[in-house]
Amino acid sequence: MKFVSEYRDPKAAEQLAAAIRKKVTRPWTIMEICGGQTHTIVKSGLEDLLPKEVVLVHGPGCPVCVTPIELIDKAVAIAKRPDAIFCSFGDMLRVPGSSKSLFDAKAEGADVRIVYSPLDALKLAKQNPDKQVVFFAVGFETTAPANAMAAWQADHEGIENFSLLVSHVLVPPAMEALLSSKNCVVLGFLAAGHVCTIMGFEEYFPIAEKYKVPIVVTGFEPLDLLEGIYMVICQLEDGRHQVENQYVRAVRREGNRPAQKTIAEVFEVSPRQWRGLGEIPASGFQLKGRFQKYDANRRFPFEGAPAQESPDCISGLILQGLKKPHECGAFGVKCTPENPLGAPMVSSEGACAAYYHYGRRQNIQPELSGPASR
Amino acid sequence: MCLAVPGKVVEIMDAGDLVFRRAKVDFGGIKKDISLAYTPEAEVGKYVLVHVGFAISVIDEEEAQRVFEYLKQMGNIEEELGEVRQ
């Protein structure tokens, strides 16, 4: 497949890995934020090609994992309504709420459907005028244009039996929250390539400057990740902290303007709860103005008890890259993909699930350097 | 969460308003109907990056070659200098 296969070329991968090995003189901890990148890293065994000085940690890159339990409970409650068709991307189905997941609800008879695109949910609403069709709008900025378009089209066509349960999370505020924590060990970032395809990468300049960290916008194929890592390492070794773009074939500095325009018309920035991290100000989207009528949160009032996380779950530490999944006592024992205790084990792109599924269960304990470049 | 796949635009179905513009996109032999609402510059023959049914970017084919050019250069330099790869 063009623009996919060539980025998996083993010779090129080895060349880039060799370049990294040559450049590195001391330990560096680099974080990637996007679950898709975590997935590629673990699936291709990329870390096997890197020198032990380069430590990759995985950030809160999975919007599925960071969706608060209360929202899952809300989704389940809506799904159980006899007049509702609840639509979602597949992975959300498995997230356990306080007592059950959407998948459990489906097994108990709720009309829960997996869709490929939010427009499919809108189509269902048109086809089922006597039902309330609700779409679980989860995602980073990457998915916001699609969700915005669904709301926009619903409004344009006067469709009333459609609504969105919104759980959008934004990357830059999460990065800032991580970087401003006094426990932060991250020295360089691979920024999420597809998020930047939409939003551009202007927002990262002030962050790089303030926290003195290199940030490289990176793609998702093995060569992209290796090149992105190489670019971060070069900066770290040279003592630079700039924003660079590895994913040049898909990302422009200003991002996708038409997409940003539609997002701005439909959504506004709001504070958001991140499961495992707590509330981060200005880190989410909510529907605004005339689109508020499509907010499932408003349309379906819900009384739920505040949810409790398992005391064994250290997801906060995992999502900040302070611990690796296999360093958690519950990992693979009490906490498995069949029985997830917390956020990162839930989605297959969550760090714990990725580690579990792809078997990265060995201990890699290189020395972590102090913030040498700050 | 950001799975986006590159595909080639093989046919464009205009529907008046740009917002409703759609295309048949070929992913290595499989064709899917995709919205071009966010890529007004997409043309037949160009490659787009597709995410949840929407093209989110037109792939810059020249830039796509960049990393391979760079690696080729790196390879040439190493040969010239007679460096031994680790």
Next chain:
Amino acid sequence: MADAKTFNLSCPVPRVADDRIVLAHGGGGRLTHQLIEKIFIPAFGNPMLEQRHDGAVVPVNGSRLAFTTDSFVVHPLIFPGGNIGDLAVNGTVNDLAMCGARPLYLSAGFILEEGLEMETLRTVVNSMQQAAANANVKLVTGDTKVVDKGKGDGIFINTSGIGVIEKEQPNGMPHVSPGLRDVGTTNASISPASVQPGDVVLVSGDLGRHGIAILSVREGLEFESPILSDCANVWPSVEALLKAGIEIHCLRDLTRGGLATTLNEIANDRNVCIKLEESFIPVNETVQGACEILGLDPLYVANEGRFAVFVPAAQSDATLEVMKKVEVSQGAVRVGEVEESPVRTVVLQSRIGGNRVVDMLSGEQLPRIC
């Protein structure tokens, strides 16, 4: 992103309510195995069942017969390259072939949904007749039930099959390699129990066609050249191997859960590690493309005309030569090898040289594709 999440084969289910059946229990992965271990084996346990092979080899009056059963609940009923009828015959024929037995007789039980079009039934039955004729098996008994509209998915078919183990050593004893676990004469020598460290694994052709063919209908994917299900009878290939005197340790078909699931079952059972090389795994380009856009891993996608064979390393080339001469296995290729290891898992070396574990599927793969 929706693609990866929607149809990600590695999608695990959340806290499984042990009090209810969920779709994943039929997925062929972990939950299916748990169901077997927790409910069925405790109830029915006997040495033959506990072999956990595709079929059972039972002694009857000096002969060794293979006996198997399978149910087919695929949706859609008709898909590119076949229909539920083809599956129903070939699936059971193949299970017998996996025991090293010549398939002979089938039964067929039909559960039909009220309102099913007669024409559909005719199409399915005609396909069954053709598949049976092609496989030289006779459908000798059957049953039909009809359920209320809404209580079935058009057609459910169960087929059971009987075959005979023909390959015997000159002294009349079944061929048994030295050093194999001795579990009594009721067991086939061709079974997971015979897999040993040092064996190599071959597959009979490219992977993923059936699963993608099914999904293409469900997802409305348009293919330039459509992907057809690989549904086929693999006995001719097995027969050729037996005739050539290849020391076959194990045969397994690669249905629900794909190659990854089959190999995991064996690794678990035999306390070995199976090592694969990604660049050797055969996948057709278009199938690979479909997997990319649907977010699937071809290792987990179902096949209906493919099998894996375990032979001693020394016989690898000979095995390939025999298989390539038979049409249904002309795409045969060696994909990995078996190593002694307490790790009991399947490890894949990726194209770029890194390693990862190919785990058992945790949860729901694809709803009812075979």
